[in-house]
Amino acid sequence: MSxxxxxxxxxxxxxxxxxxxELDGFDPLLLCNSGEAFHLVEDECTHAIASLSxxxxxxxxxxxxxHGGSFDIRSGKALALPCxxxxxxxxxVIEDGAIFTRKR
Ligand code: FES
Numbered sequence: 001m002s003x004x005x006x007x008x009x010x011x012x013x014x015x016x017x018x019x020x021x022e023l024d025g026f027d028p029l030l031l032c033n034s035g036e037a038f039h040l041v042e043d044e045c046t047h048a049i050a051s052l053s054x055x056x057x058x059x060x061x062x063x064x065x066x067h068g069g070s071f072d073i074r075s076g077k078a079l080a081l082p083c084x085x086x087x088x089x090x091x092x093v094i095e096d097g098a099i100f101t102r103k104r
Pocket of ligand 1: 045046047048049050064065066067068069070081082083
């Protein structure tokens with residue numbers, strides 16, 4: 001049995017776009033298309049309670065809508081204060097034109 005969980009079709013997320021997913025058994029997840037690759041990170045900012053899906057994506061950097069902190073979506077690393085703790089990252093699998101993640 002496959003442990004893959006389908007998120008959406010590859011064509012559903014154009015470069016520069018991001019989308020929130022709320023899946024059973026997961027914290028809210030943010031799927032991002034940097035233009036080079038798809039990345040999946042936790043959606044909640046590590047500084048306070050804010051959904052990064054309401055922020056802005058610029059290349060590999062997602063900016064929090066609340067206080068302007070930012071993260072690298074490839075590694076989850078915090079890039080700008082007030083964020084110090086990085087985001088959790090999740091696997092992305094592309095298969096048959098669709099984007100999946102994997103149960104841990
Ligand atoms: Fe994200 Fe403060 S809640 S930077």
